[in-house]
Amino acid sequence: MSAPSTPAFYAPFAFIVRLLDRLSFRWKFATVAVVFVVAAAGFLHQIYAHYRAQAVVAERAIGGLGLVRDSLALMIELQLQRGVTFTARKGGDDFTARLPQQKAAVRSGIERVEAALVRLDSLTALHPRWASVRAGIERAIHSTEDQSSAQSSFDTHTAAVNELLAWIVDIGDEAGITATSNPALYHLNLAQIRSLPSLVESLANLRGYATGTLLAGGRDAGITSELAGRVSAVDIVEGHTHNRIDRISRLLPDSLHMDDPVVRELHDAIRYVRNTTRSSTYLSPAPVEAADLFDVATQAIDAARRLHVDHLYPRSVAMIEAGLADVRRAMIADVLVLMSFFVIISTLFAAIYTSIRRSVNTINEGSALFAAGDLSVRVQVQSQDEFRHLGEQFNAMADEIASLVDAQRAQAQRLSGLLRNTPSVVFALDPHTLNCTFISPNAEALLGPADHADSLDLEHLLGSIHPKDRATLRDGLLAWRERGFVGLLSGTYRLAHDAAGQKWVELHHNAVLDDAGTVLEIVGSCTDITELHHAHTQLELAASVFSGAREGIIITDPQGCIVEANAACSDITGWSRDELLGENPRLFKSGRHNPAFYEAMWRSVKDNGYWEGEIWNRHKSGRDYAELLTIGTVRSPSGEVLHHVGLFSDITPQKEAEERLRKLAHFDSLTGLPNRTLLADRMEQALLQSRRSSKLVAVALIDLDGFKAVNDLHGHDAGDVLLKTVSQRMTESLRAEDTVARLGGDEFVVVMSALDSRSDIEQPIARLLAAINQPVALDNATVKVSGSIGVTFYPQREPIAPDQLMRQADQAMYIAKQAGKNQCQVFDDRQDL
Structure with missing residues (x-):
């Protein structure tokens, strides 16, 4: 028995199928288990990699916020140094004493920033930028020690502060601080890297310049305009910062309010500095001492720093860590789901393996016992799958084999009954004498009574044959024996004894050989073919009429396929008989008739058994011709349609004459x-x-x-x-x-x-x-x-x-x-x- 065919969609996996065919059942399951474990490990790795990527982003952002915090503190110290230096050189002796301490604070701030940079391996791209920023800070420190003017030192410090401002923005970009989809966190971080640093610088710039101006005592139009411009800058930046803090308070009402003390303190200090500076510009003497103005501005800057350190920075870090915690919890949930799925699949895998293995063992054991000769063995497979069906097939096969053994015992009885009731007479001849050694019991009905039917000699058998056919049968048998009984000897003969009418029989003889090729016996059959002979004679007559008719004749099966056509059909249509066989008469359609014409024609054939009329068909050459067609139906005795017969003749010349007459008339x-x-x-x-x-x-x-x-x-x-x-x-x-x-x-x-x-x-x-x-x-x-x-x-x-x-x-x-x-x-x- 050949192997079952493989579905077409298995073709891409043919190599894998052939490889698995070489493995035992146990190793196949082991292979699948390994693939499943590897796939699960791959999923776990993907989950962890996703979490790790989120963690790296969060750590980078938190580190960047810390660096912003330290950089802002450094900037505040540098701004304070700028104000102290500018004020001291404008005549403030009290500020000169504070300068060494302030330079130490700036140095300390530089160390904190560099220590933070060392800790943040992910922000190494900022190191070259920091070198440039530090160089600017060093120049500012150096300007406090040389003999440059107050304005020159002020400008050098301002340049360094501006670089620090740009540095803080670079930190935000590099650490991805504002790259978040959370609007509250976005505004929190943007306030720390842009709004507050800009506000602090505008305040510090005004503080240093206004204090120095008050000490110098001179207020010409240029200085007045400069102070007014710096006050306006504070107003603008404060407005932006106020809007940013207001948006944060709306997004995070539990974290920050516009009425919080630090926010109120910052607002009041800025207003005081702004109003005092404006009054000092136009009043003489000034309504406030330079040192007092310097300290109030410093308090405003300190309030901005505390807003950053105590509120904005902790809240940003907390939100980032909360987001990371959510990712961690999601990762744990995914891992738990995957592990649960893994446990369930593993359990199902083990259960399926055990069930299949048990069924296979049951069938193997039963097959071994049956092969050893125990035909009573039957297998009982407990599973409700294909193995149960296989066990049922095994049992059915065992039952069939047992029934075959029982059937052999009744074979002789069945054979006897078949020989008694078969329409043909079965006989056996001795290959040497050609005498009859066996003849079936039904021989009397066909050949007439005979004594000792199982030992008739050849001449006695020939007596049943018509005298004119006896010599032919005798000579055929003798010649066949001379040839060594090669092939099958058959013939048709008349019987001699039937008075009611001539009977015809068909005789077949065949030799039975042993394994060595020796003829053991001649077996034969004698069948009454009288009716078949008469039918054949009538068929030959009908065939003669069919082939000699001048009209074309086509015979189709009930489905309309042509099964026979005469020579006149080929002459009229141009198609040979071989070309027409198996075709449908639609082959002749000329296209001149609509579908309704053919529907009416076949409806008449179906309802009345015939149709007669004129039709235009197409010759093989492509020309159309007219024919007079009659279609009849051939039915079986039970009324079943066996064939349709079409009889037709070419009437094209008559139709052409009619057309010529019609044209002449019209x-x-x-x-x-x-x-x-x-x-x-x-x-x-x-x-x-x-x-x-x-x-x-x-x-x-x-x-x-x-x-x-x-x-x-x-x-x-x-x-x-x-x-x-x-x-x-x-x-x-x-x-x-x-x-x-x-x-x-x-x-x-x-x-x-x-x-x-x-x-x-x-x-x-x-x-x-x-x-x-x-x-x-x-x-x-x-x-x-x-x-x-x-x-x-x-x-x-x-x-x-x-x-x-x-x-x-x-x-x-x-x-x-x-x-x-x-x-x-x-x-x-x-x-x-």
Whole structure:
């Protein structure tokens, strides 16, 4: 038994299937288990990698916020150093004493920033930028020690502070501090890297410049303008910062409010500094001491620092850590789900393996016992799967084998019953003497009574054969024995004893050989074929009639496939018998008949058992031919349709003669245009259609101008060529549904139907005149004629007949002639004579 076919979608996995076929059942399961474990490990790795990526982003952001915090603290110290230096050089001796301490604070701030940079391995890209920032800070520190002017030192410090501001923004970009989808966290972080640093710088800038100005005592217009500009800068930055803090308070109402003490303190300090600075600009003496203004501005800056350190920075870190905790919890949940899935699948895997293994062992053990000879073994598979079906098949096979053993015991009885009731007589002959050694019990009914039927000699058997056939049978048997009983000996013979009528029998002889090829016995059968012989004789007669008939004959099965065709069919259709067998008669369709024609034809065959009529079919060469066809139905005694028979003859010559007569009656022999008879029919149809559709019909009568001169000058043959050419041109210039007819001579009529208005004929009439006016080439000359056209319309106010329409068109045509020819005139009631 061949292996079951493999489905097509297994083709891409053929290599894997062949590899698994080499493995035992246990190793196949082990392979699948390993693949499953590897896949689970891959999923776990992906989950952890996702969490780790989120953790790295969070750590980077937290580290960046810490670096921003330290950088902002450094910037505040540097700004304080700028203010102390500027104020000291403007004459503030008290500030000179504070300068060493302030430079130490700046140095300490630098160390904190660099220590934070060392801890943050993920922000190494900022190191080159820090080197530039530190260089600027060093220049600012150096400016406190040299002999440069107060303004120069102030500008150097301001440049360093601006670099620190840009540095803080770079930290935010590099650490991805603002790259978050959480709007509250976004505004928190943006306040720390942009809003607060800008506010602190604007305050510190105003603090240093205003304090120094107060100490210097001089307030010219330039200084006043400068102070006003710096106050305006504070106003602008404070507005931005206020909006940012207000947005944060709305997004995080539990974290920060506009009424919080630190926010209020910052706002009040800024207002005091701003108002005092503005008063000091215009009042003399100033309403506040320089040291007091410096300290209040410093308090405002300190409030901004505390807002950052105590509120914004902790809240940002807490939100980032909370987000990371959410990711961690999601990771743990995913891992737990995956592990649960792994445990469930592993359990199912083990259960499936155990179930299959138990079923396989049961079938293997049963198969081994059955192969050892215990035919009573049956297997009991507990599972409800394909192995249970396999066990049932095994049991069915065992039952079948047991039943075969029992059947052998009854074989002799069954064989005897078969021989007794078979329609053929079965016999056996001795290969040496050709005497009968066995003959079935039913021989008497066919051959007549015989004594000792199991030991009849050859001559006794030959006595049952007709005298004229005995020698043929005897000689055939003897010759077959001389050839060594090679092949099968068969023949048809008449019996001698039947008085009721001649009986025919068919004899078959065959040799039974042993393994060595020795003939052991001759077995044969004798079958009554009298009815078959008579049927064969009648069939030969029918075949003779079928092949010799002059009409074409086709026989199909009930499904319409051709099973037989005679020679006349091939002569008529052009298709040979071999080409037609297996085809459908649709092969002959010419396309001239619509589906309704064939439906009616086959409905008649189905309902009445026959159909007769004319049909157009197509010859193999492609030409159409007409045939007279009769279709009949052949049924079995039970009424079942066995065949359809088609009998047909070619009647194309008769149809062609009819068509010629029809054309002579309806068409002009010279031009091929409709004649008066067909014109009358077309006009009746057009008028009937007009009455139904309320559309107009135009009747135009055309007379060729100058035709008689062409006829007289060039002869009637040239006139005929002119008439045919003009007829074709007029037909081509009109619609397919319009009619162009010839009345006789050079007179033509055009019928145009389905017109919406009388003006619809203007273009067709123009095309007709143009077609008539075109030159016509003859053999020896080129001639040209024109046309006079008279037109009338239907319907009119009074009922009118077709001949009256023709008369009206004729009158209009004559008016066109009289008006100068080569034109069209429309009939008017006043012209009616």
